[in-house]
Amino acid sequence: MGWKLIEKQVVQTTAASVTLGSGGTIPQTYKMLRLVVSARSDTTAVNWTNILVAPNGANTNLSYRLLEGDGAAAASYNNTTGRIGNVPCANLTANTFGNISAEIANYTGSASKPISIDSVAETSATTAYQDLTSLLWANTNAITSLTLSLANGNFVAGSTFYLYGLL
Amino acid sequence: MPTKTWTLIEEQVVGTPVASIVFGSGGTLTQIYKDLVVEIIGTVASDGVSPVIKFNNDATNYSATSMYGTGSSALSTRASSQAKAWVTLATGFSSTQMSMAVCHIMSYANTNVYKTMLSRTANANGSTAPGTEAVVNLWQSKNAITSLVFVIGNGTNYASGTTFRLWGVIG
Numbered sequence: 001m002g003w004k005l006i007e008k009q010v011v012q013t014t015a016a017s018v019t020l021g022s023g024g025t026i027p028q029t030y031k032m033l034r035l036v037v038s039a040r041s042d043t044t045a046v047n048w049t050n051i052l053v054a055p056n057g058a059n060t061n062l063s064y065r066l067l068e069g070d071g072a073a074a075a076s077y078n079n080t081t082g083r084i085g086n087v088p089c090a091n092l093t094a095n096t097f098g099n100i101s102a103e104i105a106n107y108t109g110s111a112s113k114p115i116s117i118d119s120v121a122e123t124s125a126t127t128a129y130q131d132l133t134s135l136l137w138a139n140t141n142a143i144t145s146l147t148l149s150l151a152n153g154n155f156v157a158g159s160t161f162y163l164y165g166l167l
Numbered sequence: 168m169p170t171k172t173w174t175l176i177e178e179q180v181v182g183t184p185v186a187s188i189v190f191g192s193g194g195t196l197t198q199i200y201k202d203l204v205v206e207i208i209g210t211v212a213s214d215g216v217s218p219v220i221k222f223n224n225d226a227t228n229y230s231a232t233s234m235y236g237t238g239s240s241a242l243s244t245r246a247s248s249q250a251k252a253w254v255t256l257a258t259g260f261s262s263t264q265m266s267m268a269v270c271h272i273m274s275y276a277n278t279n280v281y282k283t284m285l286s287r288t289a290n291a292n293g294s295t296a297p298g299t300e301a302v303v304n305l306w307q308s309k310n311a312i313t314s315l316v317f318v319i320g321n322g323t324n325y326a327s328g329t330t331f332r333l334w335g336v337i338g
Binding site: 001002003031032063064065066067068074075076077078103105106109111112113114115116117118132133134135136138166167 | 172173174175178206208234235236237238239240241242264265266267269287288289290291292297298299300301328330332
């Protein structure tokens, strides 16, 4: 018993999105899921961009509240997206990635799904981000897949996505 | 074969709403692990109240420090000389949508140290006190923790369907 690796994906070129449990195949036998991501965007349009999760491919019925430190100040935000963190983009220090660990409770249950997230990204620049986030998917369906995407750009090669189950 | 790290000690799911849940009743919590992890997933009868924990049912010697975000404000708060350990100190659980807390209790069986608990909670959409919060609690006792009593901050109940899981972490 303990944490067991369910699936991993490593981006080889670039990818607009990554789906874990494609076709609705995340096993329904675990007590909790943990999603661990290391990612970077290839866009030059912005310096930082949000990474988003869509349970079962859905980007509705999602809401979050977060606490953030950026190296100069602390702030708190809320919105109705599946934001799980901030990742650096192509204009920032090379080879730096954002890292996210998200614990998904009640993923097999028939009530809403709370998700607790820690995300960090350090680029040795003036601004970087460390977030604590509460995310809620207010949907009664069991989670059978998770689709990750970026608000801007594509995941670069070397971005990794690991899904663990706790038993 | 990989070494297992977390072992489920006990799980309780609330049927009829209750005011308290106990793990290790009578001081019977196993002492073989390095740390404990407690998950609380569910709702409470009164929106915005916090789950609290009494170690060995002790009602003295607790203090806590919290940092939290409400979705509009980033804040920190503290409480000393408390009668329990607070899972959340400022936000709380929702009565309408599922909230979650994961609490790490360090060195629970060590009789040479005071006991520290770190908790992370997620209540994204409650109506009274939603937010995200990290709390550190100190129990100023060197006694090994042999039971965990979960009650609610203002005397209300844990709602039906609320799940409590106790995990042992191998050192």
